[in-house]
Amino acid sequence: MKEVIIQGLSQAYANLVRMFAEFLPRLLVMMVIVVVGFLVAYGLKMILRAVLHVTRLDRLSEEAGASRFLRMAALPSMTELLSRSLFWVTWLGFILIGISVLGVAGLQEQISRLFLLLPAIFIAILILFVGLVTANFLSRAALLAAVNAGYASPKLLSWSIRFVIWALAVSMALEQVGVARQTVLAAFSIVFGALMFGLAIAFGLGGKELAREFLERNLRDKKKEKYEEPQPL
Amino acid sequence: MAEESFLADDFLRQLMSVGEVDLLVGVPTYNNASTLGQTLYSVEETLRHNFVRQRAVILNVDGGSADETRQLFLQSGEGRDANHNKGLTSLRTTHRISCEYGKAPSQGLALHNIVAAADLLRAKACAVISPTTTNLTPSWVVNLLRPVYSESLDFVAPLYARTRFQGLLVRDLLYPMSRAIFGQRIREIYCEEWGFSGRLASQCLEKDVWREEAVRARPEAWMAITAISVGLKCGQSFLGPKIAPPTGTDIVEIIRQTVGNFFWCMEANQAQWLSHSNSQPVPTFGPDHELSLDGIPPSQEKIFELFRSGVSELEPILGSILSQDTHAQIKAIARSDRSQFHFLTELWVKTLYEFAASYHHAVLNRDHLVQALVPLYRGRLCSILLERADSSADAMETQSEAVCKEFERQKPYLVERWTVNR
Numbered sequence: 001m002k003e004v005i006i007q008g009l010s011q012a013y014a015n016l017v018r019m020f021a022e023f024l025p026r027l028l029v030m031m032v033i034v035v036v037g038f039l040v041a042y043g044l045k046m047i048l049r050a051v052l053h054v055t056r057l058d059r060l061s062e063e064a065g066a067s068r069f070l071r072m073a074a075l076p077s078m079t080e081l082l083s084r085s086l087f088w089v090t091w092l093g094f095i096l097i098g099i100s101v102l103g104v105a106g107l108q109e110q111i112s113r114l115f116l117l118l119p120a121i122f123i124a125i126l127i128l129f130v131g132l133v134t135a136n137f138l139s140r141a142a143l144l145a146a147v148n149a150g151y152a153s154p155k156l157l158s159w160s161i162r163f164v165i166w167a168l169a170v171s172m173a174l175e176q177v178g179v180a181r182q183t184v185l186a187a188f189s190i191v192f193g194a195l196m197f198g199l200a201i202a203f204g205l206g207g208k209e210l211a212r213e214f215l216e217r218n219l220r221d222k223k224k225e226k227y228e229e230p231q232p233l
Numbered sequence: 234m235a236e237e238s239f240l241a242d243d244f245l246r247q248l249m250s251v252g253e254v255d256l257l258v259g260v261p262t263y264n265n266a267s268t269l270g271q272t273l274y275s276v277e278e279t280l281r282h283n284f285v286r287q288r289a290v291i292l293n294v295d296g297g298s299a300d301e302t303r304q305l306f307l308q309s310g311e312g313r314d315a316n317h318n319k320g321l322t323s324l325r326t327t328h329r330i331s332c333e334y335g336k337a338p339s340q341g342l343a344l345h346n347i348v349a350a351a352d353l354l355r356a357k358a359c360a361v362i363s364p365t366t367t368n369l370t371p372s373w374v375v376n377l378l379r380p381v382y383s384e385s386l387d388f389v390a391p392l393y394a395r396t397r398f399q400g401l402l403v404r405d406l407l408y409p410m411s412r413a414i415f416g417q418r419i420r421e422i423y424c425e426e427w428g429f430s431g432r433l434a435s436q437c438l439e440k441d442v443w444r445e446e447a448v449r450a451r452p453e454a455w456m457a458i459t460a461i462s463v464g465l466k467c468g469q470s471f472l473g474p475k476i477a478p479p480t481g482t483d484i485v486e487i488i489r490q491t492v493g494n495f496f497w498c499m500e501a502n503q504a505q506w507l508s509h510s511n512s513q514p515v516p517t518f519g520p521d522h523e524l525s526l527d528g529i530p531p532s533q534e535k536i537f538e539l540f541r542s543g544v545s546e547l548e549p550i551l552g553s554i555l556s557q558d559t560h561a562q563i564k565a566i567a568r569s570d571r572s573q574f575h576f577l578t579e580l581w582v583k584t585l586y587e588f589a590a591s592y593h594h595a596v597l598n599r600d601h602l603v604q605a606l607v608p609l610y611r612g613r614l615c616s617i618l619l620e621r622a623d624s625s626a627d628a629m630e631t632q633s634e635a636v637c638k639e640f641e642r643q644k645p646y647l648v649e650r651w652t653v654n655r
Contacts, residue, residue, distance in 0.1 A: 059595055137598065140550065144604040147546045148485045150539050154546050230531050230614070232402035232487050233423055 037094020131169020261343035296338030341449030363425035377428035387465035389428035447497035471519025543608020590650035
């Protein structure tokens with residue numbers, strides 16, 4: 001009895017030692033991969049930062065109004081944001097490779113899935129960024145045009161444009177990463193359709209008089225209004 | 234040569250057949266068949282009677298007219314040649330060339346073709362004449378060409394007689410600001426008729442800016458500022474009142490073109506103006522201004538309303554362009570009653586300088602920044618209309634001069650904001 005117990009324990013100890021002996025080199029390989037990954041990611045970050053400084057991306061972002069939003073969200077400048085994103089995406093990739101080297105059963109498949117998702121996440125971030133810049137630019141252009149033309153509720157118009165573009169960008173980004181595709185599509189269709197339908201009803205029925213006034217002011221009386229201002233040149 | 238790359242082959246052939254000329258008159262057109270006859274008559278009369286011994290060419294550059302403007306240009310030339318041969322005073326043939334530079338009108342492309350032709354033909358004096366001016370007389374063309382040809386000036390701006398409520402953007406913004414920044418007292422750098430030398434044409438042709446939106450929109454002002462910047466001689470010549478068919482006053486578009494162009498020129502020539510102060514008078518032929526008291530003051534109610542709503546609706550945008558103090562002052566006057574409303578000159582100048590510096594630092598899209606100035610211009614306009622409604626012509630001129638002095642006084646503030654690191 002005693003011998004059986006000792007034999008079992010020694011067998012377990014031998015297995016543990018063997019497993020540890022097999023695992024330790026893998027752990028070391030993983031750590032090497034993670035360290036190398038860190039260095040590569042850091043190098044890429046510095047290169048991208050230098051390239052973006054040369055191309056004056058921050059200035060473009062400032063002009064397009066994206067920087068204001070980043071500041072509001074307590075985020076760094078556009079150059080810094082993109083460089084850091086590249087650093088983390090690259091390093092995360094190396095970390096995942098390192099983890100897969102460990103050979104833990106069940107983890108391999110999850111890591112492969114995550115790997116497949118990485119490019120989609122990056123594209124989704126890019127879509128959100130382009131959406132943010134476009135929404136900001138177009139809503140500001142609409143606001144200025146509406147204010148200078150003396151239209152009523154210019155902010156409403158501006159925010160409507162911003163909202164529609166944001167909604168479009170968010171739904172496209174979620175679609176890209178494959179999060180609840182059907183739900184996102186349905187939600188977007190419902191929101192967008194409801195908005196358009198609401199506007200159509202508002203102008204067609206509820207705002208009939210307002211629409212008439214609007215059209216009259218802008219088509220019939222436009223010339224009269226324009227000439228109120230003296231010849232500037 | 235640079236111009237060989239963009240001038241059409243047929244146009245080049247026509248230019249080569251002319252050879253060298255002393256005078257070139259450019260007539261940019263776009264659907265101007267109804268008024269072109271009078272323009273051509275004035276130009277030809279000028280060349281026939283005032284430049285008898287000089288070789289001359291009239292150059293029509295067309296933006297794709299659909300009303301046979303070009304045919305009219307060429308046919309009218311044939312008819313007048315017959316009269317000319319019957320014994321008028323000119324000793325030389327006046328050549329006529331017409332080219333189509335595109336299918337849509339563009340002031341910049343038209344001028345690019347004119348200066349390329351002037352350079353190729355080695356013209357000594359050139360003038361650009363607008364066919365939309367219905368009261369153009371031969372004296373206008375003489376007044377633009379002679380200072381260049383005989384007095385060796387390189388840029389001659391027109392001076393127009395105005396009614397008191399005409400040209401307020403020029404008198405309250407463009408002239409005083411250009412005078413303070415570039416140091417030359419030229420009243421009308423934004424114009425449709427002007428004269429320039431072959432020397433200036435060659436200098437302009439060498440610049441790689443013709444594709445810039447600001448230059449395409451108002452090339453004449455860029456040309457004037459280039460002449461000042463490279464140290465060429467500039468002057469101005471009185472033409473009289475200008476009558477053109479009403480085209481409406483789209484103030485937003487006009488400010489985008491003129492102020493956008495001016496800010497762009499400030500940026501492009503900053504090395505020249507940052508170190509200079511004060512302004513110098515330029516040679517002036519005829520009276521340097523003529524203001525009549527004609528005209529009914531326009532209603533200020535709508536203008537004030539647009540100013541007030543603009544300041545309120547654009548608050549975040551103005552906040553990113555203006556300093557806190559200036560923004561607060563503008564918000565305060567926007568809250569005042571219309572009868573008590575004053576947009577003081579000091580505040581107006583400070584506002585414009587802050588806009589110019591923000592344009593330089595690109596705090597937001599530059600076209601948007603210029604558009605954000607429109608409500609503030611309306612506020613200043615309303616203030617002028619309230620303050621100067623009963624002023625005499627002399628008093629208005631005195632007030633305009635005071636605005637110019639204020640722009641010059643505050644120039645160090647502009648330099649400070651312009652050069653600060655952001």
